[in-house]
Amino acid sequence: MADRLQEAKARQVYLVLRDRIVSGAVQFGARLPNENDLAVEHGVSRVTIRRALLELQREHLIERRRSAGTRIIYRPSPSRMTADFSGVLANIASMGRSTKVKLLSFDYVQAGGAAAEALGVGDQDLLQRAVRVRSLDGVPFSYLVTHVPERIGITYKAKDLADRPLLELLERSGVKVERATQRISACLAAPEVAAALGITTGSPLIELVRIVYDRDNRGVEYLHALYRPDRYGFEFDMVRAGHATKRSWATSPPVRKVKPNGKPRPSAYSFT
Amino acid sequence: MADRLQEAKARQVYLVLRDRIVSGAVQFGARLPNENDLAVEHGVSRVTIRRALLELQREHLIERRRSAGTRIIYRPSPSRMTADFSGVLANIASMGRSTKVKLLSFDYVQAGGAAAEALGVGDQDLLQRAVRVRSLDGVPFSYLVTHVPERIGITYKAKDLADRPLLELLERSGVKVERATQRISACLAAPEVAAALGITTGSPLIELVRIVYDRDNRGVEYLHALYRPDRYGFEFDMVRAGHATKRSWATSPPVRKVKPNGKPRPSAYSFT
DNA sequence: GCACTAAGTATCATTTATCATACAATAGGA
DNA sequence: TCCTATTGTATGATAAATGATACTTAGTGC
Incomplete structure (x- = not known):
């Protein structure tokens, strides 16, 4: 993942927005505020917001259409481990x-x-x-x-x-x-x-x-x-x-399910 | 801790150095290379290196003295709340x-x-x-x-x-x-x-x-x-x-100390 | 004391990032 | 069809970051 965005403020906005998206704070299909509102919210100019959005678009996290605004098109990967x-x-x-x-x-x-x-x-x-x-x-x-x-x-x-x-x-x-x-x-x-x-x-x-x-x-x-x-x-x-x-x-006591007649888990060592 | 350093390259250097310090890659008391060498190593000017070092100094991770160079003075965490x-x-x-x-x-x-x-x-x-x-x-x-x-x-x-x-x-x-x-x-x-x-x-x-x-x-x-x-x-x-x-x-079972004859804690509700 | 080293200070040129502004284009709804 | 909302494009001004350079000051070690 190349760190293309060099501009400091644009990059900051990009990181915050991306975090919201990939963390699931805003979900698939949701609309982002328009560029002007984002500019006000983040205290930067619209041009800078655009830089951030363009980067998100390049990474296929958002979709932007004139008059329709900006939508999240990222779906969280199902393989999030816990x-x-x-x-x-x-x-x-x-x-x-x-x-x-x-x-x-x-x-x-x-x-x-x-x-x-x-x-x-x-x-x-x-x-x-x-x-x-x-x-x-x-x-x-x-x-x-x-x-x-x-x-x-x-x-x-x-x-x-x-x-x-x-x-x-x-x-x-x-x-x-x-x-x-x-x-x-x-x-x-x-x-x-x-x-x-x-x-x-x-x-x-x-x-x-x-x-x-x-x-x-x-x-x-x-x-x-x-x-x-x-x-x-x-x-x-x-x-x-x-x-x-x-x-x-x-x-809660740890749930250690073992199939009735099955083998115990291969190892209880933690996968850090 | 406010991340004051806005300058992109300086910040990059700062992050790298800080990571080395807090991760233990370079230890307490160790000397950092001099500013010119760091400049060469990171491919930036000495001025930029200085920005990064000044920030590290501001955070009390390093100590700098003329002719003596720059030393790590970072010690493991002072008391945060837990x-x-x-x-x-x-x-x-x-x-x-x-x-x-x-x-x-x-x-x-x-x-x-x-x-x-x-x-x-x-x-x-x-x-x-x-x-x-x-x-x-x-x-x-x-x-x-x-x-x-x-x-x-x-x-x-x-x-x-x-x-x-x-x-x-x-x-x-x-x-x-x-x-x-x-x-x-x-x-x-x-x-x-x-x-x-x-x-x-x-x-x-x-x-x-x-x-x-x-x-x-x-x-x-x-x-x-x-x-x-x-x-x-x-x-x-x-x-x-x-x-x-x-x-x-x-x-570990939660340690709930109550003074032998004292009152129980005012409340066991969590302070989120 | 003297030479050397490495940080401290200063200045100015150059490049890059950011902003303010204006206007164009497109889609959707009234 | 026209109005509105929103993104797309362009540009020149301004501010900020970075670099190159030179010089100063304070320790270090011989």
Whole structure:
């Protein structure tokens, strides 16, 4: 997806409108406000709005006709994936589809920054840093940067990372994974990430930071994950618990359906 | 965090460098190449590089000294607000801080779009639509759009929405809130939202869509919430459960601390 | 102290983006 | 058929971004 639109304001408008469209905020067939109204709304001139609209048209997201206005002709792709909060994708196996991982980089770096702090290692230590992109049916949806303390990282090879979930590698290496903390946020796609995920620089991404601890409360994995929101989302159900003023939400127990006589799922490891 | 940098090329460089810094590719204390080298590397002039560096400096990610060069001084996140997955803010009461709600709009609109579909109402029905902004200590952090079926909406007044959580109003009106589904994603700030949250159009936002159902499985509230990621985030702990290949994650039971002899928290309603 | 390095400051030319404006063309409805 | 709404086209003015260049200032290390 070439980032053709160089003009800063036009590009900004383009990104906002496109986000509304692909996120489903405005649906197929809906009409956009006319160019003048958009210009007022965004505080730019009509010419600039047109630049943005032309780009959307070029990408077949909208259709424009004189006197008839501008309509959405984009239909959201049916293959939008969802994961529960633990990162387990829904229906992955049952839909007969497969995810693939591409290892973009794999090296050992001097500890520092958020990863080092989270893992509780000093400046002298080394961390294994791996960057991976996961795709479903050839379509990339997540960009993953992991840091693992060197002593653990050396127990597996780069190639393993392309084949197996990191968490599985850790446990296979004898790490007693006990708990994790997660934080979900949002950020913009930087050029490098954008290129890897096939999106435009400046697109919104879901950001997940997960720190995994072992039985001794030592950090064993620092995961920084970025997801395309049009391909991936976190979904979960909650039930109302308690009484009166003490009422609160509780998570719905995870639905782990296994066919009565069927095999259990191949793996409960999460597809980050 | 206002994205001030408008200049396209400078911004591009800025994004690349920032990504390197926050992703841990270059660590705390490390030195960046000098301005001339960066200029060559990125194929732009030194002036443009400076723009990018100035912005990074403004955000306290780097420190620049004559003859000494440019160093990374970024340290992992200072305290942002966090909520668990149910939207309950941590430490809100204990920190002696207060959230305030401003009601931006309140009206009844013809059903249509995602809200209508989620609530299972037809085109002829009316929905109550309310737009609110919640602030902590005067600083806005969330933009909330709620749709509620008319029959329920009429049981309370606009003013109530500025005082009490919507969920509480619903239950006070006799609605038997039973469960909810949530989806977390990311999107870009449109001008209206950006203005209300005090950020720049095109900034990334955390997006939450919650559909609340009553005991009879009817949709009673459709919440579309947008959060500033620099002020708010979703955080949750998980524990590893199960054995061998059947291992998976489970949510950590919510920590509901109540001082031994103290009162329970004022309210367990979520601060969305 | 001296040479060197790298950031700080200044200026002006050039290119690019944006705006304001006007008018043309087309479709749809009254 | 005429009126209106909306996109399509064109153009010149203005503002903003970028670049090229030169020079200054403050640390660094010998």
